[in-house]
Amino acid sequence: MCVRTEYRPSRVSMAEHPDDLAKENEALRAEIARLQNATRDPSPSASSPALQLSILKGLRSVLDAADELLGLSDWDHFCRRAVELPREQLGIERIALALVDPDTSTVRHTFGTDLQGRTTDERHFTCTMPAWCMDVVRELSMGRVRWRFVDRSLLADEGSREEVQGWVAASPVHAGGRLLGMLFNDHAISKRAPDAVTQEFVLLYGSLLGNIIRRRQAQEAERKTAEGLRATLEAADELIGITDRDLFFKRAVELARERLGLERVGIALLTEDGERIRPTFGTDMQGRTLDERGDSLPLDDAWRKLKERVAAGQSRWVHLADYPAGYFKDNRRVELVRSWLVMTPICAEGRLIAAMSNDAAITQRPLDETQQDLVAVYCSLLGNMLRRRSAEEALWSTEQRHRQLYNQAPVMMHTLDREGRLVMVNDYWLSALGYTREEVLGRRLREFLTAESRRLMEDTVTMDLARTGESRGIELRIFRKDGQVMDVLLSETAERNAEGKRVRSLAVLTDITERKRLEEHFRQVQKIEAVGKLAGGVAHDFNNLLMVILGNAEFLLERLDRNDKLRESAAEIKATGERAAALTRQLLAFSRRQMLRPETLDINQVVTDVHKLLHRLIGEDISVLLSLETQIKPVLADRSQIEQVLMNLAVNARDAMPQGGKLIIETAEVELDDSYTRTHPVVVPGRYVRLCVSDTGAGMPPEVKERIFEPFYTTKEKGKGTGLGLATVYGVVKQSGGFIWVYSEMGMGTTFKIYLPV
Incomplete structure (x- = not known):
């Protein structure tokens, strides 16, 4: 059985039954109250034993039905049994259950009964709330609960879809003053008149059913929220590992659909001046990811409202009931159909930086507030990730600049940890010593130093760093990969943590090998010059003495007879003098004092x-x-x-x-x-x-x-x-x-x- 949504005056004359029904309703309410009191105080009652028995039986049936429903976990089976139990326990001929959402004014049917008394699946039927349902909502808000007759022509056979003449009673399914659904029942099979006592039991059943449904809805909402949060965190976990910015936004859109169950999603960034937006990725009408990147676009009404809400400290979302849904293409918005639209802000430190939009333009599904709450959580996580990414990108950019300066510095640079291991070396360090980065990182610097330099590092550099935090102008000798030794001048500065402990140190090495060679050469030249001056002075004076000796030796040889025994000695004196003179000439040549004939x-x-x-x-x-x-x-x-x-x-x-x-x-x-x-x-x-x-x-x-x-x-x-x-x-x-x-x-x-x- 289905109930039509429009409200029309009943074609069953209410004059046939109203007085009798009212009297029976009052008697039933009074009897239920008396029975409740009698349970507490079993005093003799003047009520009819048959009526009392009927009420107790009805109450037991209602409670048994509610007890069975409490034990059911599957929702569809629950709704089916919620329809079948009143027929089985209370003798209702035909009954149907429809769920109502007053917030969206929608009625969703579940299960009903055909004219053969069989359960029918009516879940495909959804309609707008009729006007009399709004009356029920208002009455419930005032604490008034009652059943009512609705238009008899609203009753139809699901099989033949033909109207069946008769009455239809509607009883609210409610809890906590909120309408959750309606129970529709009639006696279209037997054509019996309505029974006020039975309708009161249906009313009571609707109250119990409403409380059970509310509890189930709370449990279901809690389950969905838990699952949604888990899915949201899993989506965020995947996004954290994405370094490419464009891929980040593309997957953020796709994960919102895959994990959060959204239909159409898009993300757009707010420009720095806050006056334009820059779309990233969205969804087309087939549910596929669409690249919407392009030039910036002016703000529309949805964005302006979102900015106003965020500025006012209301950072949930903006819901537009009738919005031209579409997508961005070629730097313009393509509008397709009208649908509701939700704009959820993406903020970083309270500042609006982007927004996620989602709608149901494909299926026109109503908005699920629990789901939208999860979208708000998701967008909050996106905002934190974008803020962190911006900070990381800024830090990375700074680190890249520092690393570039470090690597391209025209001097040798290395960084040591507390144990003296090389944790960073620049390119010049590697090229100067001939190593690759893999060959040196993790090794101690002392492994590359000569024995004397190792002692100098331990005795001087380490002590200087511990005492003043720096050591400057220390000459060390370091081995190149080819085995040659390079002379370097070391300057090292310690880096300390918040507790003042040295965690690493940065050292600059200047290659002074050539300088040392030139200094040595200069010292050698100076020494040779000094010796030359000394030798030249001695040679000059010695040469003067030799001239006297050689002159007297010549004089003796001229005066002595050839057979004179002294002639041989004089000749030896002359020969020795000449050798000494030749040696003197060499000394003069070395000292550059000899006379040249260029x-x-x-x-x-x-x-x-x-x-x-x-x-x-x-x-x-x-x-x-x-x-x-x-x-x-x-x-x-x-x-x-x-x-x-x-x-x-x-x-x-x-x-x-x-x-x-x-x-x-x-x-x-x-x-x-x-x-x-x-x-x-x-x-x-x-x-x-x-x-x-x-x-x-x-x-x-x-x-x-x-x-x-x-x-x-x-x-x-x-x-x-x-x-x-x-x-x-x-x-x-x-x-x-x-x-x-x-x-x-x-x-x-x-x-x-x-x-x-x-």
Whole structure:
């Protein structure tokens, strides 16, 4: 049976029954009250025993029906039994249950009874509340509960859909003064007249049913809320892991549909000035995700109302009952149908930054307030996530800038933890030492230091950091990956936590290897200069003394007879004096005090002439190879001194190759520019003739190479060298305005490079 929604005056004359029904209703109410009192005070009653028995039986039936309903969990089965039990327990011929929502003015039928007394499924039938239902709502609000007749023509056979003449009684299903539904019953099968006593039991049954339904609705709402909260948190949990901003909004829209059961959802951002919106993603009329990104759009009425509510501290949502639903496409809104629309604010720290809109334009389903509460929770979580994302993006941007500055700094930088392990190194640090980041991170810095530097770190740097929080200007030696040692200048600053404990430290390393080499070279030059001045002064005075000795020796040899025994002694004095004079000339050459006779020289010609003499000087086991560049410009130098330089270097090479080898002499004209002078500060930029003398001998260790130009320094056995050969070479080259460098490694031979200005 179905009840039509419109209200029409009953075609059953109420004059046939009204007085009798009213009297029976009053008698029934009085008897129920008396029976309730009798239960508490079982005094004799004057009531009819048959009526009393009928009432007790009816009350028991109502209570039994309510008891069974309390034990049912499935909602559809509950509604079916709610219709069947009055027929079984109270003898109602036909009855139907419809649920009512006064807030939305909707009536949703559940189950009813056909003309054969069978239960019928009427859940597909939904309609608008009739006017008399509004009367019931008002009466309930005033505490008045009663059943009533409705239009007899509203009764229809579900099978034939034909109207059946007769009466229909409507009893409210209520709880707490709120209308939850209506029970419609009649006797269309037997055509019996209405029974006021039975209708009162139906009224009582409706009251119990309403309380049961309210409890079930509360439980169902609690269950749905719990499930909705769980789904909301699961959706938020997925969104937290999304780093891409566009994917974040796309999934936020999709998850609102998937997890919260919303039909159509869209998210739009509010611009910084709060005057325009920027759509992100939405839903089309087929329920598919739609990319709505584009230019910003002006605010519409819904957005303006939402802004007003948020500004007033009302941050729930805005509900518009009749709104042109659609979607954004090509920077404009496409309107399709009219539907209700809910705009839920997305706020960050109380400031409106975005909004989620949802509607039911596809199904026109009514708004579910519990569901919308979950949407509000979801949007609150979105606001927190967006606020955190903005903070993280700002922090990330700052960190990226700092990391970029850190990595691109033109000095070596590293960060150590409390245990001295490397937790960060910049690119310059890696390139300077030749390591990869994977090879160094997590290792202790001391693993890369020499033993002396490790002690310095522990004794000085660690103590400085503990005492003052910084350590500056500490010279350390650190190993490169290729095994070479780099000299660095360390400055380190500690970073402390809120408790003042050091958690890490940042260090800057400056490569001072070249500076140390230049300083050492400068010290060597100074030492050679000092020795040269001393040797020059001594040689000058000694040369004056030798002139006297040699002069007197010549005088004696001229005066002494050839057979005189003293002649041999005088000759020895002269020979020794001459050797001393030669040694003095070498000292003067080293000190650059000897008299030079510079002339324009073709270095290639000088080398060619000296080459003819070298075979007798260095022996047959050593082959001499020449590599002379043609058409080089001449230099200004003393020919005899340049020849002496070549002879001294050849002798030095011979001594380095006792088993034989190769002596290579090369010439070339070169340009020494600013880049060369940066690593060789004593050199003046310009064009030079380069004279290279190389051997394939044993080479020299670093400690020997540092001292080879010192006068009287020699590695030869005693009596086999004066230590002035290379000192003389150094002095001649310097006095000629040139420069000399030596390159040597153990087992790799030695090369002397002489640069003479053209």
